[in-house]
Amino acid sequence: MDYNKTAKEILQLIGGEENVQNVIHCMTRLRFNLYDNSKADRNKLEKVLGVMGINISGGQFQVIIGNEVPKVYKAIMENSNLKKDSGEKKSDHKKNLLSNIFDVISGVFTPILPAIAGAGLIKGLLAVALTFGWISNSSQTYIILNAIGDGTFYFMPILLAVSAARKFGTNPYLAAAIGAAILHPNLTQLLSSGKSISFIGLPVTAVTYSSTVIPILLAIWIASYVEKWVDRIVPNALKIIFVSAITLLIVVPVTLITVGPLGSIIGNWLSLGVGALFEHGGIFAGLILGGTWSLIIMTGMHYAFLPVIINNITKNGFDYLMPSMFMANMGQAGAAFAVALRSKNKSFKSIAMSTSITALMGITEPAMYGINMRLKKPFIGAIVGGAVGGAYYSFVGVKYYVLGGNFGLPGIPSLIGPTFLYAIIGLPISFIAGLIAAYFIGFEDIEGQEQDALASSKEKEADTKTNGIVMAEEIYSPVKGEIKPLSKVNDPTFSREIMGKGLAIYPEEGIVVSPVSGTVTTIFKTKHALGITSENGAEILIHVGLDTVKLEGKHFTAHVREGDFVQVGDILVTFDMNAIKSEGYDLITPVIITNTDLYRSIKEMKEGKIDIREPFMTLIV
Structure with missing residues (x-):
């Protein structure tokens, strides 16, 4: 494709760059805000080389390009006087007062x-x-x-x-x-x-x-x-x-x-x-805050504490609140470690161990969402760990002296001060308390999936035939939820299979995991969509929600980068389902095989409810 030629034709057929208020792009399409949509020639645009289709949604004139959209977007910016969108535009969706404050x-x-x-x-x-x-x-x-x-x-x-x-x-x-x-x-x-x-x-x-x-x-x-x-x-x-x-x-x-x-x-x-709470509330202040801090983070309410924390540090030279976040994170790490010790599933055991380590480093989302909340009971153990550590910190009067931004082992310098030794002792206390509580509370293990995957792998090896480009394989579910056909997706890009064949899932949990072993080829800056190429050549697009690019990354957290190699079940992205739904977005998540034309058929392997890592689609060459 000649990207410069395609870009110039698109600009001409949407009414010229003088008809463009602004333009951005997502994983698959150019998103124009036009002064007058009627000036765009839809019929001719759909015939431009590289254009897969046109869609108008939420006031945006969308030109569907596919995987090459970043290159076409770059060519448009280079061949026009348009400026890149600053990303500061306000959302059209109304928020409640509390959300606005946060x-x-x-x-x-x-x-x-x-x-x-x-x-x-x-x-x-x-x-x-x-x-x-x-x-x-x-x-x-x-x-x-x-x-x-x-x-x-x-x-x-x-x-x-x-x-x-x-x-x-x-x-x-x-x-x-x-x-x-x-x-x-x-x-x-x-x-x-x-x-x-x-x-x-x-x-x-x-x-x-x-x-x-x-x-x-x-x-x-x-x-x-x-x-x-x-x-x-x-x-x-x-x-x-x-x-x-x-x-x-x-x-x-x-x-x-x-x-x-x-x-x-x-x-x-x-x-x-705050000072009075910790000086007179004793261990109960730390116990409550350490135990509830993970819940506070999940609701986004931790932002409300920032002015208080900074005011405490600037006025008093220390803060009592932040040590509880260290304790909550250590509790999450300990609970995930307990899952790694108890799980009989070797693959899941490995995931739990790695997320425990990342939680110790202050990155708790994989452990919290991918392990502890997924299994439910370990999350209780994590809360216990945070509460025990918080109570200890209150008892010995640990203070937070430096606003460092990390609440794991790399953030230890933030605790440097007269109570530093007590602070160091508290870290393993919270970790061990979370580990013990989660271990003895127990959980329903993820059973049989690794064996199923191994058997499936052997079947594939026996039945696979190659065309020199791709090999037959099974795709595992990246999201827990209910399977929907693409025809039910309220977006013609997906429902008409313009991007390729596949299925959609309406999620029940805000976690996206890898459906294959392969390489992350694309992850958009707004983190709502990403592409993976499997070891057998399948090119997979996972698109969380419809029009969620407008959130500009808000409510999404990416756990991988472009070029990362991932195994089946590795956490790719987490997202806040309630927050996204409250802003009016449809969360249905299409999973598309973008190189569909290389396969003889693509078949669904299950209907109704599905869990992550369950067989989802089979690709036949």
């Missing part, structure tokens, strides 16, 4: 975590050096290193202002100016003088804004509305000067008089509340 908190704090983690590690190591007398706090070296580590936290309002501005849709540099204003040395000195302060007769409450979190978030949220309002009333010729000036003159005083004191009070009370 989305804002996550969107604001995630971009600045690398700066916080790096600076925090420097502060932690410097504290250790000071404790052991390796450096003096009066030396110039210490002063410089302390500035490197502490600068991020002292000027936290400016970092948050820029990040919040991007999330709220206002000018990030104007937001930074607001943060700089409330941190100005002269203003800081005035606010800390102890004198009565007023602005045009209105009282200003003395608040120290360095290292604060909540006041600046409230300030930038207000600024996003003020700037838009001012922009509407100021004439175009004066906008560049007066919009920013008026916004600053409104938002900074409002912050100093009302928002700042309110945010400071909220932040202080949250910190005091």
Whole structure:
């Protein structure tokens, strides 16, 4: 295929690039937002070399290309003046208030975590050096290193202002100016003088804004509305000067008089509340939090703790909440290890062992979703492990000193401080508690599948004939759920078998595993779809849900990368079913053999309900 020629023909037949608002691509198709869909010539487009079909869904004009879509997309961008989609467009689907709050908190704090983690590690190591007398706090070296580590936290309002501005849709540099204003040395000195302060007769409450979190978030949220309002009333010729000036003159005083004191009070009370909970609640505080942290992560509510955690670290130098996440992760690792010890299925035993190791490294999704939740009872053991470890941490007063971003063994430096030794002891306590609880609670093992697979393999070896390109083989189910024919998929790309023959599954669990042993050839950046080529040559597309590319990766977690070799049953992707359904998407998952033309027939091997790793389709050459 001549990608440049195809790209130019597509651009011409959709009404020219002037008819394009924006264009992105998913695993199989180009997705255009056109100003006028009627200007596109569907009949001629379907005849363009490389175009498999046309579909209009959710307002998008979709040109179905297949596996070559990244190359056609690249050619379109190179042969036009179109700009790549930024991925920041808002979803058309309404969210509830709680989801919006979590989305804002996550969107604001995630971009600045690398700066916080790096600076925090420097502060932690410097504290250790000071404790052991390796450096003096009066030396110039210490002063410089302390500035490197502490600068991020002292000027936290400016970092948050820029990040919040991007999330709220206002000018990030104007937001930074607001943060700089409330941190100005002269203003800081005035606010800390102890004198009565007023602005045009209105009282200003003395608040120290360095290292604060909540006041600046409230300030930038207000600024996003003020700037838009001012922009509407100021004439175009004066906008560049007066919009920013008026916004600053409104938002900074409002912050100093009302928002700042309110945010400071909220932040202080949250910190005091958490401290009181752990100081007076004793082991019960850690037991409850350590035991429920995995459930909190599953619901996405852990984002709500981020402002409290950062506020605790910047104000107090430590946090009580984060150690419980270490304990929850160790509990998940221990429970998965118990499954590896008890399972009689060699293949599943191997998977459980590997996911236990990754959980120890702080990546818990494979163990939590692929092993413990799948078998149900081991998840109870994981909760027990987290609760026991959390209770121990509360009892000895373990604290979290550095926001490091990893809550497994690589994240141990985050615990460096006076309680570091107690923290290290707690890690195996939680792991062993989760292991013992899961081991003795027991579970219904995954039985017989490995033997079935071996027998199937021998049958294939006897019956296989080759055409020089592919070999006959069985495809195992990548998803647990109910089998549906492709004709039931509400998307003509799949229902008309444009991409190839196959089956669909309506999932019951948010886990996708490998249906073959082979190589991951493609995984789209939004993680909703991926392609695998088996050792016998089958090219398989797994597409989770319809139009889920619009989620831009939200609610999906990829556990493999392009080029990875995978075995049958290895976890590829996990996804939050409830969150995706709540946003209005159909979760039906087509599994397509994209090189269908190389097989004499493709037959389904089961109807109705199916579990992962069960025989699903057979490919006959």
